[in-house]
Amino acid sequence: MTSPILSIRDLETHFFTRGGVVKAVNKVSLDINEGKILGLVGESGSGKSITGFSIMQLIDEPGRIVGGSIKLKGEELVSLSERQMRDVRGKRISMIFQDPMMTLNPVLKIGAQMTEAITAHEKVSKRDAWQRARDGLAEVGIPSPEERLEAYPHQLSGGMRQRVAIAIAFLNRPEFIIADEPTTALDVTIQGQILAQAQKLCSQYKTAMIWITHDLSVVSGLADEIAVMYAGRIVEQGPSALVLNQPRHPYTAGLIKSVPGKHMVGHRLYQIPGMTPSLLTLGDECAFQARCPHKKDQCKTGPAMTEDGARLYRCHNPITGLNISEELGA
Ligand SMILES: Nc1ncnc2c1ncn2[C@@H]1O[C@H](COP(=O)(O)OP(=O)(O)OP(=O)(O)O)[C@@H](O)[C@H]1O
Numbered sequence: 536m537t538s539p540i541l542s543i544r545d546l547e548t549h550f551f552t553r554g555g556v557v558k559a560v561n562k563v564s565l566d567i568n569e570g571k572i573l574g575l576v577g578e579s580g581s582g583k584s585i586t587g588f589s590i591m592q593l594i595d596e597p598g599r600i601v602g603g604s605i606k607l608k609g610e611e612l613v614s615l616s617e618r619q620m621r622d623v624r625g626k627r628i629s630m631i632f633q634d635p636m637m638t639l640n641p642v643l644k645i646g647a648q649m650t651e652a653i654t655a656h657e658k659v660s661k662r663d664a665w666q667r668a669r670d671g672l673a674e675v676g677i678p679s680p681e682e683r684l685e686a687y688p689h690q691l692s693g694g695m696r697q698r699v700a701i702a703i704a705f706l707n708r709p710e711f712i713i714a715d716e717p718t719t720a721l722d723v724t725i726q727g728q729i730l731a732q733a734q735k736l737c738s739q740y741k742t743a744m745i746w747i748t749h750d751l752s753v754v755s756g757l758a759d760e761i762a763v764m765y766a767g768r769i770v771e772q773g774p775s776a777l778v779l780n781q782p783r784h785p786y787t788a789g790l791i792k793s794v795p796g797k798h799m800v801g802h803r804l805y806q807i808p809g810m811t812p813s814l815l816t817l818g819d820e821c822a823f824q825a826r827c828p829h830k831k832d833q834c835k836t837g838p839a840m841t842e843d844g845a846r847l848y849r850c851h852n853p854i855t856g857l858n859i860s861e862e863l864g865a
Contacts (some may be wrong), residue, residue: 538609539566540743541590541711546603548582548589555815559585561767562603567711567760570741572734574754574775576790577764580811583747586764587713590745591630592620607711626656629709633716635700639688645672645699646684652703671702675732694725701729705736712737715747730757752794755779763787766812766822773846783843783853785829821851829854 548560559582567573575583589600592612605612607627615623624630632638640648649668653659659667665684672680675698688696697717704712714733718726734757737744748754754761755775762772763786771784782788789807809826821827824834829852838851 537568539568540608541565541567541745542604542606542609543586543590544604544606546586546589546605547601548585548594548598549601550598552597552815557814558767558817559598559814560589561817563764563767563769564603565745565762565769565772567743567745569710569743570738571759572737572744572746572754572757574751574758574761575745575747575764576749576751576754576761578749578790578807578811580814581764582767583749583764584715587630587715587745587747590711590713591624591628592617622656625652625709626707627709628711628713629704629707631697631700631704631712631714631717633719635693635696635717636688638700638703639696641688643687644684645686645688645691649684649699649703649706652706656707667706668702671706672699674705674736675699675702676728677702694721694729697721697729698732701733701736705740705742708740709742712742712744713747714744716749718753719748719750726753733757750794751779751790763790766817767814768822768849769840769847770823770850771846771848773844777844777846781854781856783846783848784823784850785827785852785854786823787848788854789826821849 543563543565546560546563550557550559563586565573575586577583588594590605594600600613646665646668649671650661650664653664653667668684669680672683677683677695677698691699718729736742746754746758758775760773761775761778762769763784765786771778771782771787778787779791782791792805793807795804807826812822812825819837821834821838824830831852833851838849840847840849
């Protein structure tokens with residue numbers, strides 16, 4: 536059995552606010568193997584980004600990682616000092632954001648930023664760094680990469696800027712990349728091209744990746760595994776085809792039903808009824824029960840993770856194979 540590149544166990548990240556403790560990440564466990572992409576999916580506020588920032592050890596006050604473990608190839612990251620973590624970021628783990636300007640400096644030419652990203656971690660000649668930067672741009676489908684190295688970020692389109700940010704993320708051949716909704720702001724055609732390129736690079740360089748999104752359709756063709764997050768907890772995870780075609784958790788089924796499809800033309804889009812709960816008042820109960828068509832009395836006590844073949848789910852009254860088409864409205 537291959538050991539995972541990144542292994543997260545019982546990760547807890549809390550925000551200590553005036554109103555109380557917000558459990559943004561509540562005992563999350565995930566494993567991601569070499570060259571594999573895990574899609575981390577859920578509605579806004581479910582804790583996806585905070586999970587990503589926790590891996591990078593970039594949680595600011597009033598937030599703090601209060602429990603659990605994050606191991607990169609067996610090495611514990613949670614106990615590393617800030618100085619040690621600076622060597623890890625950009626070299627062994629990198630992050631791609633929704634807004635590429637979180638990565639790019641508006642007043643520096645692309646070439647200068649890319650060579651800086653290499654030389655910050657490695658002793659390499661300027662000429663070699665420049666060539667690697669040029670090759671990196673070509674790999675993400677940027678035409679005339681030599682010329683683009685001389686451009687400032689504002690001279691590129693949004694899609695091109697995001698490609699540059701992705702090229703920078705792969706530049707030092709990290710073992711692991713966190714992509715936080717990098718295609719959400721782009722049109723569907725560009726989005727498709729970028730997803731295909733990211734997938735190709737992960738497999739070529741055996742990079743493990745978490746792709747964070749609220750949109751299941753983004754990860755359906757991209758991710759090897761899907762983890763569904765709700766109110767700070769993973770409620771279902773497993774191989775993509777299994778989770779998407781035979782969801783066990785009613786929340787996963789709701790997300791699948793919410794994806795617009797061809798058959799939806801002229802019809803109203805499905806929305807999961809109700810709102811996500813406040814993370815301030817959440818106890819041990821199932822956080823989805825107020826919105827759940829499968830709710831039972833039992834749901835007042837939190838369901839533990841159930842192992843079901845290659846997949847895990849957290850529900851007392853899961854969807855079974857028998858009622859699946861009815862559940863998904865197929
Ligand atoms: N600085 C903060 N102070 C207090 N609570 C915070 C802070 N940052 C995040 N949170 C809490 O953490 C929860 C999870 O936020 P997170 O950004 O991870 O959600 P998300 O699933 O990535 O959603 P989105 O797609 O909207 O970013 C939020 O609902 C919020 O309650």
